[in-house]
Amino acid sequence: MSTSPRTVGTDDAFADLTAVVPAGGAGTRLWPLSRSAAPKFLQDLTGSGSSLLQATVDRVGRLVGDRVLVVTGRGHAEAVALQLPELADHGLLLEPSPRDSMPAIGWAAAVLERRDPQAVLGSFAADHVIDDEEAFAEAVRQAVVAARAGALVTLGIRPRYPATGFGYVEVGEPRSHPGASDVRRAASFVEKPELPVAERYLAGGRHLWNAGIFVVRAGVLLDLLAAQHPEMVRTLRLLARQPDRLDEVWGSLPAVSIDRAVAEPAAQAGHVDVVPADLGWDDVGDFASLATLLEEHPRHAGVRVLGDPSDVVSSDSSGLVAARGGRTVVTLGVEGVVVVDTPDAVLVTTRERCQDVRSVVSALQQLGREDLT
Amino acid sequence: MSTSPRTVGTDDAFADLTAVVPAGGAGTRLWPLSRSAAPKFLQDLTGSGSSLLQATVDRVGRLVGDRVLVVTGRGHAEAVALQLPELADHGLLLEPSPRDSMPAIGWAAAVLERRDPQAVLGSFAADHVIDDEEAFAEAVRQAVVAARAGALVTLGIRPRYPATGFGYVEVGEPRSHPGASDVRRAASFVEKPELPVAERYLAGGRHLWNAGIFVVRAGVLLDLLAAQHPEMVRTLRLLARQPDRLDEVWGSLPAVSIDRAVAEPAAQAGHVDVVPADLGWDDVGDFASLATLLEEHPRHAGVRVLGDPSDVVSSDSSGLVAARGGRTVVTLGVEGVVVVDTPDAVLVTTRERCQDVRSVVSALQQLGREDLT
Numbered sequence: 094m095s096t097s098p099r100t101v102g103t104d105d106a107f108a109d110l111t112a113v114v115p116a117g118g119a120g121t122r123l124w125p126l127s128r129s130a131a132p133k134f135l136q137d138l139t140g141s142g143s144s145l146l147q148a149t150v151d152r153v154g155r156l157v158g159d160r161v162l163v164v165t166g167r168g169h170a171e172a173v174a175l176q177l178p179e180l181a182d183h184g185l186l187l188e189p190s191p192r193d194s195m196p197a198i199g200w201a202a203a204v205l206e207r208r209d210p211q212a213v214l215g216s217f218a219a220d221h222v223i224d225d226e227e228a229f230a231e232a233v234r235q236a237v238v239a240a241r242a243g244a245l246v247t248l249g250i251r252p253r254y255p256a257t258g259f260g261y262v263e264v265g266e267p268r269s270h271p272g273a274s275d276v277r278r279a280a281s282f283v284e285k286p287e288l289p290v291a292e293r294y295l296a297g298g299r300h301l302w303n304a305g306i307f308v309v310r311a312g313v314l315l316d317l318l319a320a321q322h323p324e325m326v327r328t329l330r331l332l333a334r335q336p337d338r339l340d341e342v343w344g345s346l347p348a349v350s351i352d353r354a355v356a357e358p359a360a361q362a363g364h365v366d367v368v369p370a371d372l373g374w375d376d377v378g379d380f381a382s383l384a385t386l387l388e389e390h391p392r393h394a395g396v397r398v399l400g401d402p403s404d405v406v407s408s409d410s411s412g413l414v415a416a417r418g419g420r421t422v423v424t425l426g427v428e429g430v431v432v433v434d435t436p437d438a439v440l441v442t443t444r445e446r447c448q449d450v451r452s453v454v455s456a457l458q459q460l461g462r463e464d465l466t
Numbered sequence: 467m468s469t470s471p472r473t474v475g476t477d478d479a480f481a482d483l484t485a486v487v488p489a490g491g492a493g494t495r496l497w498p499l500s501r502s503a504a505p506k507f508l509q510d511l512t513g514s515g516s517s518l519l520q521a522t523v524d525r526v527g528r529l530v531g532d533r534v535l536v537v538t539g540r541g542h543a544e545a546v547a548l549q550l551p552e553l554a555d556h557g558l559l560l561e562p563s564p565r566d567s568m569p570a571i572g573w574a575a576a577v578l579e580r581r582d583p584q585a586v587l588g589s590f591a592a593d594h595v596i597d598d599e600e601a602f603a604e605a606v607r608q609a610v611v612a613a614r615a616g617a618l619v620t621l622g623i624r625p626r627y628p629a630t631g632f633g634y635v636e637v638g639e640p641r642s643h644p645g646a647s648d649v650r651r652a653a654s655f656v657e658k659p660e661l662p663v664a665e666r667y668l669a670g671g672r673h674l675w676n677a678g679i680f681v682v683r684a685g686v687l688l689d690l691l692a693a694q695h696p697e698m699v700r701t702l703r704l705l706a707r708q709p710d711r712l713d714e715v716w717g718s719l720p721a722v723s724i725d726r727a728v729a730e731p732a733a734q735a736g737h738v739d740v741v742p743a744d745l746g747w748d749d750v751g752d753f754a755s756l757a758t759l760l761e762e763h764p765r766h767a768g769v770r771v772l773g774d775p776s777d778v779v780s781s782d783s784s785g786l787v788a789a790r791g792g793r794t795v796v797t798l799g800v801e802g803v804v805v806v807d808t809p810d811a812v813l814v815t816t817r818e819r820c821q822d823v824r825s826v827v828s829a830l831q832q833l834g835r836e837d838l839t
Contacts, residue, residue, distance in 0.1 A: 420809070420810050421812075422811075436793070439796070440796045440798070442797070443798075456779055457794075457796075465794055
């Protein structure tokens with residue numbers, strides 16, 4: 094009785110979709126949990142028992158099975174393979190050096206396009222959290238419908254507060270894709286706004302958070318990219334044909350984000366669609382963000398805990414305590430505090446200053462303490 | 467040519483003086499530095515290289531040589547003997563159980579009285595800091611003069627701020643002891659005051675901090691004590707004659723402070739003198755007090771450091787960082803913070819809440835975490 098072949102639960106809703114998971118970024122605002130040798134995506138930051146990368150691959154794996162490509166730095170190859178043994182043989186693309194998101198995703202696109210010129214790729218960051226997997230699956234399903242029709246499709250997260258740390262997607266008119274009734278034109282991408290602008294976006298309802306999730310035919314992505322960066326596309330397609338030339342050509346690729354290289358100009362040209370969605374999405378960008386994902390301490394209301402609650406003793410305190418040093422952390426009379434304990438370093442700051450934690454990493458590097466970063 | 471035999475520098479200014487150093491008290495407001503098994507007096511809390519006990523014995527030893535008696539709990543005998551090997555044989559009185567300061571000092575007084583009925587004792591807490599050793603020597607010299615004349619003599623510290631954590635001594639009329647012109651009658655002892663009272667004391671100039679330093683003939687002390695506690699004095703004199711009965715009789719002694727048992731009633735009766743003094747005295751009672759004794763971080767103004775400054779990295783912060791855990795401590799945007807890092811516990815609080823640190827120790831005990839206290 095099913096008349097629409099493109100609904101969740103049917104086998105071919107995601108049949109041509111491959112998930113690309115760019116696993117990069119140092120997560121310096123989450124120091125000292127996140128380190129250059131063990132960055133955010135390799136860490137279990139929510140106490141779930143899985144790293145953010147494992148949780149991401151699990152989530153997309155429920156849609157696409159083993160059609161997952163993780164793109165990460167060579168230096169993380171061993172750690173990633175240990176966490177994802179099922180991908181160790183054929184599911185990893187290893188970058189010789191970091192080049193931001195466009196070369197990473199573009200490389201995967203070129204590989205997929207060579208396998209199947211009609212392949213659809215969905216790009217999902219390795220270090221974000223998504224709480225509502227059903228909503229996620231439905232949003233991705235609709236995005237795939239629009240992507241098959243030739244669009245670059247992004248998921249737009251309905252704002253929960255006037256965030257100044259994210260870019261936004263401005264929603265335009267509805268599109269008419271059969272079986273994908275939520276899809277809208279993406280009128281534009283806008284940079285991280287100042288607070289008054291973010292408040293206007295929140296009130297207006299036409300701006301959604303840009304979560305950096307893109308669904309698009311591999312060939313469409315490369316063609317859109319070629320409009321701005323033809324040389325990069327030639328290099329990426331060459332790499333797909335001759336993977337042994339990786340070291341020779343990788344260094345010539347410019348470090349540029351997919352937003353800047355493709356999404357923004359393509360939106361200007363009317364080629365981008367957006368699926369508005371409530372996913373319980375969080376970028377786990379800093380400790381204030383992380384705090385919202387953690388449970389309250391069973392005895393100490395207002396204190397969010399990462400680690401064993403029995404390692405945390407608080408009085409007249411609120412905030413976040415990460416007890417990852419195997420020691421007891423005691424807070425007394427500190428509101429909105431952030432205490433992050435690890436075996437070799439402890440950070441004490443406040444929710445308000447979470448964005449500035451990356452400056453600590455710079456300071457440590459200047460002091461010659463790369464052992465801690 | 468010397469006509470006064472009782473001046474600093476002459477051999478007999480302190481010839482009949484024995485220093486008694488009660489080494490007790492858990493220092494719970496300095497947790498997690500101070501622990502029940504390694505209390506405050508056994509710790510180097512100022513980074514001087516000596517424990518507070520060692521510094522105290524050094525200081526009084528410069529006046530009295532080896533005439534030093536340390537009174538401490540049996541449980542600390544080994545640690546004290548390790549820190550003070552020169553006292554291990556004959557300089558320790560080991561209490562079977564804590565009984566506050568009066569039984570400790572009274573026991574030493576009985577021992578000294580038995581050796582020499584004219585002996586003068588000076589009682590100096592093991593866990594205070596005195597910065598000005600010359601002023602200390604001169605004040606003690608004058609106190610000895612007054613003690614020889616039969617008074618119970620206390621040193622009164624000129625207040626530097628309206629402290630509510632100390633008792634006060636009210637200064638009365640001058641006494642006329644040859645060679646001890648600073649000595650005054652102590653009109654009364656007053657308990658720790660509320661802030662408005664402490665401010666009045668500071669402005670008025672007639673109230674000095676009671677630093678708990680007493681100089682008195684051993685026999686006079688016991689006779690004054692006998693007025694209130696005759697049974698205690700009988701027991702203490704028995705102990706001096708028959709030290710092997712310690713375990714049998716110690717438990718019968720009431721736990722009472724020397725202030726309550728002797729100083730307050732004796733002041734009422736006009737038997738107490740006071741030597742006003744500026745000693746750079748500090749009781750190191752809590753982390754706010756400790757902070758004033760520490761150096762500022764060479765790179766981070768406003769951050770006082772205990773430990774290796776290279777283990778501390780601060781930005782927009784002030785307060786106290788004790789880096790005693792062998793790890794790097796980073797503070798970012800926290801004013802007036804107190805961070806105390808040790809190998810098994812880290813405390814984060816504020817200067818304002820320092821007095822309440824002892825409540826943490828109670829909380830840990832209630833949680834069955836005596837291993838941390």
